[in-house]
Amino acid sequence: MDFQKIQLPREIHTGEGVIEETGAICKDLRISGKVLVVTGHHTLKVAGEKAIKSLQDEGFEVENITIEKASKDAVIEVQDGIGSASIVLGVGGGKVIDVAKLASTRSGIHFISVPTAASHDGIASPRASIKNEGGSVSLKAKPPLGIIADTSIISKAPFRLLAAGCGDIISNYTAILDWQLSHRLLNEYYSDSASALSLMTAKMTMKSADAIKEGLAESAGLVVKALISSGIAISIAGTSRPASGSEHKFSHALDIVAPKPALHGEQCGLGTIMMMYLHGGDWKFIRDTLKTIKAPTTAHEMGIKPEYIIEALTKAHTIRKERYTILGDRGLTEESAEALAVTTGVI
Ligand SMILES: NC(=O)C1=CN([C@@H]2O[C@H](COP(=O)(O)OP(=O)(O)OC[C@H]3O[C@@H](n4cnc5c(N)ncnc54)[C@H](OP(=O)(O)O)[C@@H]3O)[C@@H](O)[C@H]2O)C=CC1
Ligand SMILES: O=C(CO)COP(=O)(O)O
Ligand SMILES: [Zn+2]
Known part of the structure; x- marks a missing residue:
């Protein structure tokens, strides 16, 4: 028998200021315990801090890891940082989302995609592009459980990123x-x-x-x-x-x-x-x-x-x-x- 399995995100939230609802959305998704928030250096400031505050306001314990590259080492660092966390949030551009997606898949826990730029279609995809010495490899991963796309944050990102998304x-x-x-x-x-x-x-x-x-x-x-x-x-x-x-x-x-x-x-x-x-x-x-x-x-x-x-x-x-x-x-x-x-x- 040739079975086919399609996995899709369960909830997609878009709109201006929706990042302030991160904690409430996670509660609604029946998530509890510790949350690991993965960001980049810029995206921690423009969005990560807001997501963290919203989670803390709803009583979640939150840890943050900031990554620089979509490398194998970054994936391992995030996997090591997962510890007792029940979910990983990737708050950033394509590289942050890919690393958070792959690390959570490998650790067997869910992932929520929080794009800060509309620059790539990995936001909802079941793939992660990881760079190595010879270029990049596209690896199978679980698609996000949820997506929280704050259009106010995305509209303030450098326009070059939005134009890239159109490409x-x-x-x-x-x-x-x-x-x-x-x-x-x-x-x-x-x-x-x-x-x-x-x-x-x-x-x-x-x-x-x-x-x-x-x-x-x-x-x-x-x-x-x-x-x-x-x-x-x-x-x-x-x-x-x-x-x-x-x-x-x-x-x-x-x-x-x-x-x-x-x-x-x-x-x-x-x-x-x-x-x-x-x-x-x-x-x-x-x-x-x-x-x-x-x-x-x-x-x-x-x-x-x-x-x-x-x-x-x-x-x-x-x-x-x-x-x-x-x-x-x-x-x-x-x-x-x-x-x-x-x-x-x-x-
Ligand atoms: N998995 C998949 O299916 C797919 C994966 N990809 C992958 O995604 C990556 C491309 O994603 P892309 O987003 O273009 O590149 P990056 O994730 O490298 O982001 C580019 C830069 O934009 C910054 N940035 C993001 N959002 C904001 C914001 N709101 N304000 C200010 N700066 C911001 C990032 O900051 P910071 O330094 O904080 O990260 C980073 O410096 C590639 O690695 C590609 O291979 C692409 C398509 C599909
Ligand atoms: O970038 C992608 C789709 O836009 C993913 O493509 P690859 O499978 O070539 O990495
Ligand atoms: Zn692409």
Whole structure:
């Protein structure tokens, strides 16, 4: 018998000031005892302290660990810090959420995702990207029990993070094309429902591109809900396929070759322009939509030298080889990589 299990978040709370309800939400979820709050250095100040106070006001004992990187060591540090805690809260960007998610999964306890930026679709996903010497690995984890997304906090985060989140969402277009290609060529498992949710999320968000503005809680709400929806598509698929294809391989390769990579979502957005060109699709629509959102569409705007873009393009097919995409098994030659980046205006 071929059983399939889909695990999804139980409660999703969004809105301005909802972080003040953290303690009450945890009580409602029947959580008791000690809570471990994982934050980054910035996110402790902008959100972590508010979440901690709300938990303490409701009588929870709270401990805090601040991490710097989404590394194996950080995961071990959080696992060691869990002790008798009954739940882990990850209050921060993608790296904090990934570390808190994986450490809680490995310790067999629940996790609540408290995003401080709408910059990535790991907010609700059952995956954790952990960096090591050779790049990053995407590991299976439990999806969060709950999500508390305070749109007031998210709207005050640097706008670059929100624009990056839109890049992670627009990636769904090429990710789905890659998945369909692999399904047709290699009979890879494919989920119509996960694919439909992922595409609908990308289409609805891009239709609202004009409304995505700096400092607005409504814009933050729109993007964070789309990112949650993308994460749910990943849960339904049981793989990151609906939200990660050749454009993500390019971003992962750039993380390895560029001395100072840009944000995950920014790199994925740029990758989507180029991979859509390779798919023969409307790459100009992708570029123009990213421009409307004020997300970077060139290497220069991302602060990355052209040679790293070309190198990442030639290496992208070597990342997660089992995931077949438009890059094929042989990838791009240096000449075709350069031509691709020049034609699409990326370099
Ligand atoms: N698991 C999954 O399915 C997915 C995982 N990812 C992963 O997520 C990561 C990318 O996430 P991203 O959020 O872009 O990067 P980071 O988590 O590295 O955050 C970027 C920076 O933004 C800061 N920050 C976050 N929120 C605020 C705020 N409200 N105000 C001020 N500063 C803030 C962080 O501060 P601080 O220093 O405090 O942390 C950090 O310095 C990558 O590691 C990527 O691989 C991406 C997509 C999916
Ligand atoms: O970033 C992701 C989806 O947006 C996760 O993708 P990976 O599985 O490639 O790490
Ligand atoms: Zn991504």
